[in-house]
Amino acid sequence: MSRLLRAAALLAAAGAFSAQAQQLAVPADTARRLSEVTVYATRLGQAEGQTGRYVTVIPGAVLSRYPVNSIDDLLRLLPNLEIQSRGSFGAQADITLRGSTFNQVLLLLDGMRLNDPLTGHFAAYFPITPAEIEQLEIVRGPGAALYGPDAVGGFINIVTKVFAATHRPDGVQLGGTFLAGEYGLKSTNAGFYGQDQGLRLAGGVLNNTASGQLVGTPDGARNDFKLNTYSLSGAYQVTPKLSAAARASFDRRDYGARFFYTTNPGDQARETTTRDWYQGQLRYEWSAAQRTELQLVGTSSTDYYLYTPASVASDHLVHYLNVQAQHYWTLSPALRLTLGGQADRRAVLSNDRGDHTLWHQGAFAVAAITPLPGLSLTPALRLDHDESYGTELVPQLNASYAPGARLTVRGAVGRGIRAPNFTEQYTSNVRPGTVPAGFNVGNPALAAERTWSYEGGLDYQPGPALTLRGTYFNRNGRNLIDYVNASGAQV
Template sequence: MMKNVLGVLLLFTAGILPIRAQQINLDPVTVSTSILEKRASETGRNLTVIRGEDLRNLPVSSIDEILRYLPGLEIQARGPMGAQSDIVLRGGTFQQVLVVLDGLRLNDPTTGHFNSYIPISPSEISRIEILKGASSSIYGSEAVGGVVSVITKTFESSSKADESFLEGGLAAGQYGLWNGQLGGYLHKDKLRVSGGILSNNASGQELRGTKGYFHNHTASVSARYQLAANTHVAYRASFDRRDFAAQNFYTAFVSDTATEKVTGWWQQLEIGHTGKSSALTLKAGLKSAVDEYLYNPVSVANKNTSGLGQLLLTWSRQWSDHTDFVAGVNYQQRKIRSNDRGNHEIQQVAPFVAASHRIGNLNIHPSLRLDWRESSSAELVPQLNLSYKLASWQLRASVGKTIRDPDFTERFNNYNKKLVTGGSVGNPDLVPEKSLSYEVGFDYFHNTNWKISATGFQRHQRDLIDYVPTSFADMPRKENLSPTGSFALAENIARVVTRGVEADLQYQYAWNKKNRLNGMLGITLLDSEQSVAKPSFYLSSHAKLLVNTSVSYKTGRFFGSLNGLYKKREPRQENALLTRVEKTYFVLNAQAGLDVIVDKLSLFIQVDNLTDKRYSDLLGATMPGRWWRAGIKFRY
């Protein structure tokens, strides 16, 4: 197995040759670390930035598949091509990573299982920023393992003048697969407009007595208008629907033949004014989602309607050439209406401040947030980031506190049903998770064409929430529970210490317009120690060794790309389901194509899971074997 991994690493190494290349910037301006515009090398954080155009020819069909091969990100997929995936960073659970779209949080108040449903098309992505480590002092709850920030072409602060394109593709393949994508962008004078449609459909491979079908669709449109030289307004509306087989996504019972439909709407508004040395921005977001989950044909479907409303007001000022300051306040309203979890609503208000000060080559970034939640006490969340820039090197260190609030599923799952015969049960007495994180590391930039990063980190966590097998006699509330049932209760069960090291490599070469090479590689080693021996479902599910890699190459009319993923983790097995979580697995996806019209129209063939590996990221949810397709792409 490791020979396969080494083969991919050698493929990457072959690209790092002493060749003459056009310069491509791997040290861009970012706002993800503190809402202050700074170069990535000045932030004091391990930050990976991937441009949208570098993702265009990778063998992926959905945004969660894009994330799966980015350095250091662990995507625990339950189904293919956007059905459902959990996002993990630095060994945190799927609830401990925050997803942000153009500055506003996307995490669903019902469950973190929906956080990978990013409601845009791939063609709208300007860049993806992966911020690893503690980030709650700016972003609040869930920013424990890190933040996945997606910035689109319409909402980004700067873009190429008078640029426009239309691109898309259509493919068909095995198991009734067909997928299509269409997207475009227009920048003319004061107006920017972008939008797109993404659709993935298949009857699916055989599961236990059914098929792993999916019908996943996303449609989005956005516009930005420059009202004056220093004032702009931007707006987005999106629709997202996922309809898929969900067998054993959440349980390990043989009777589980579930199906699920998740329908979401997203609206986003931004108004900004920039002065000579200050800027004021108001962002507003409204998210609603309807989740319909049917455990099996004879059960009653769970129907959950959730809502997330938010406002983010920020004011920033440049005090001098060496000092910047930002202050803001974030308001959130989370609510749910459910036949399973009941009706609940929570308000939250959080003011925050951050600063950046440079002394010679030393950059200091303190930040502080006060998080007040209606359901629990207020939390003060501080953080300090340091970076020292020396020629092509950045040395960095960070220490920060993080928090994570329980969601509505953890609090109230199966609380409103008349009779519960088994499964996960919520606990309204849960308290927020808290942790303290430390990290040190370095970045090395070579000729702006390649970047090497290495980081060591440690996170001390307490009151971590997970589901624990619990007998009927020990359940705190028994009113609607069957005495013969088998239950898992949500509890604050553990203190967990997570230690790890990560190394990332990015490189990009362009000999000319016809010859380009892009590559990424991430290696993460993790170890977590729990203070209790209670068996739990998610706390130990992360990979102990994670290697994710992608490479794409174009020369003349030919292009090809590979994505590789290797995991080593704790094995698990469920004999009744004849399924298991393997100790190790390696998956390789490949794509090759030929331009019919150079850089405008191409034909391609793609094979997922090239070696036909049988594997699961989470117990019971078996991922597909080898799966091929062929199609066309165009861009004008």
């Protein structure tokens, strides 16, 4: 980053931080004990110390202090999380956990799947802005028993202020930054949250553009980018028992994609993507001990990839529909239960992959059991069916024991699955003419990856601002999906 950009960023960040300090009542010490942090990604709203997992939870008030220009920039600052970026300012990023591939990490927005059916490279195209985040949850290790395929190395859940089942005081929060730098850089990150009695509203704008630096090719190409995300969400308490929430967001990206996917010197690629995201939620509180939630997500996305000006562009249209229902019971102080089901439909229309539609269904159950003081057990079971890989039974068991207020012993064992995406199954399958040397060819007969993971660890908090963790984990997999070199006769 140039000196000019550093100076502009520092000035913008300083202005943003002072504004946030006036509008957000953030305590000086934001550190909390494990028993005080609620993790919603477990589908039970458990205290972190009872999950039996290595979890990182960061409140939105803390995240707002970070001088970042995109959500993947934000994730880059977090521990034990690897971000493999292509381009700048969030143009494209792959996320890995515990040595996984980027396709083995599941991203969630308020418990609903974010991963794109076309390719794992688009998973980090988050349809919200940083100002809308209530808290960020990173759960390391398998989560297929809870959410189905792809949660192998771990899963990340973004809880938003509007959709969260939390109580916030009435008021308005505003924040934003603007910075400019060399190479035509302009960056805007602005958002708001407001609440008045039973109404919540939030939204934001995230824009990053630049003419870019030279990429070192003879034609003088630059890694330019235009990245725009717009989001608006709202919730209303219809009755004392019934609440409704909705979100609409629009993501538009255009960027130089040279050497994103190849090392060929002739690569002159350019890529343009769009994604429209629509999300709805109904929550009904039957009593203090029972709650039902119904969630719906519909997306429409496009990807236009031109390898060279003389080549035929790959043009894809992807539709995704996901419906989920779950019911929470508190049966006793020592037993809580969540039962639910999910169905989704993913479809692609492409001049390279062809036209395909696949259905997926799953039913799950997860319980939080406290048989003895300090001992927590979290068993989960999911029956999953997909037109691509068939039927899978996915069990998991997490356990934790806290002999005192400062020490937690934890362990987990679970099965994971990872479904092939449309690119791995069908890339170049209907491409006109001969597939050029060095290009990838998909395999429609791919089976799902299957893994077993085991882990154990200790968490020790000598003080409220310090947590020491040690974890051992082991993952064994088969049917792992990857590309191999092959002659034309083998394809």
